Amino acid sequence: MDFRQLKTFHTLASTLNFSRTAEVQNYVPSTVTMQMKSLEEELGVKLVDRLGKKVILTEPGRSFLRYVDNILRELEEAQHVVKQSGEVSGTVVISADETLCTYRLPTLLRCFRLRYPGIRMLFRPLTYPSLKQSLRNGDADIIFMLDEIKGEPGFRGEKLLAEPFYVLAAPDHPLAARTAVSIEDFNGETFLLTEQGCSYRKFFERSLLQKGMRRITELEFNSAEAIKQCAKIGMGIAILPEMAVTAEMNRGELVPLAWDLTATSFATQMFWHEEKWITPAIDSFLQLTRETFSK
Helix, strand or coil, X not given: CCHHHXXXXXXXXXXXXXXXXXXXXXXXXXXXXXXXXXXXXXXXXXXXXXXXXXXXXXXXXXXXXXXXXXXXXXXXXXXXXXXXXXXXXXXXXXXXXHHHHHHCCHHHHHHHHHHCCCEEEEEEECCHHHHHHHHHXXXXXXEEEEEECCCCCCEEEEEEEECCEEEEECCCCCCCCCCCCCHHHHCCCEEEECCCCCHHHHHHHHHHHHCCCCCCEEEXXXXXXXXXXXXXXXXXXXXXXXXXXXXHHHCCCCEECCCCCCCCCEEEEEEEECCCCCCHHHHHHHHHHHHHHCC
């Protein structure tokens, strides 16, 4: 196998599309197909499956990708040291959930792209339950999580910004005008919640359980924006971070209910694996993140 085959496989694993891989690598599509076929024949395993127009990594392909990531990073670092050009280069793979993708990271990613044009940045949105595993598997260099402030075994992490949460409803909801809300007031209500495993969903459900509420009626979403829109039209009660609802609260489209969520502190946090080699590209991203969130 050669460097070009590894680059092609790495790009295909990111795009999951042969045509797009050809564009990125400046090849014709048949070259990508030929290189992948040659690589698979040499390894004696299938690295990708084609299901119609969809491309997915096989289990051997996912395992091989972790080694290819390391090989390419080593080569990029070697090139950086040899060139001594003064411009940082390399690749950084970042992941976060939908809420942070929408409300916290766009400005950071834009600043990074402008400041470090020589660094290749790959951004892979993931659901909350997948984020930690992506770091353990080496699929991401840095992850951002909206979570309780606590340590994570095997990870290094930093708190970036405290994130208040609210229990919210439409302004015409019967509980909106109450100066106090009891657990009994939630009987018969529908709760609009994020996916199973989300930290603040687990905290809210735990707080209800501790106060004696055994079962709730729920609608589950994988989008904070969808929860917000459904709450605005009166479909139920939402639990969302302040960053997602500031505009709606200011316009009176959503009203915070008198339910205390301060027993646990939540924050936007940044994590990386404690055994991860911090390349100049990764270090540049870490430093800019600290700078951006400290403003």
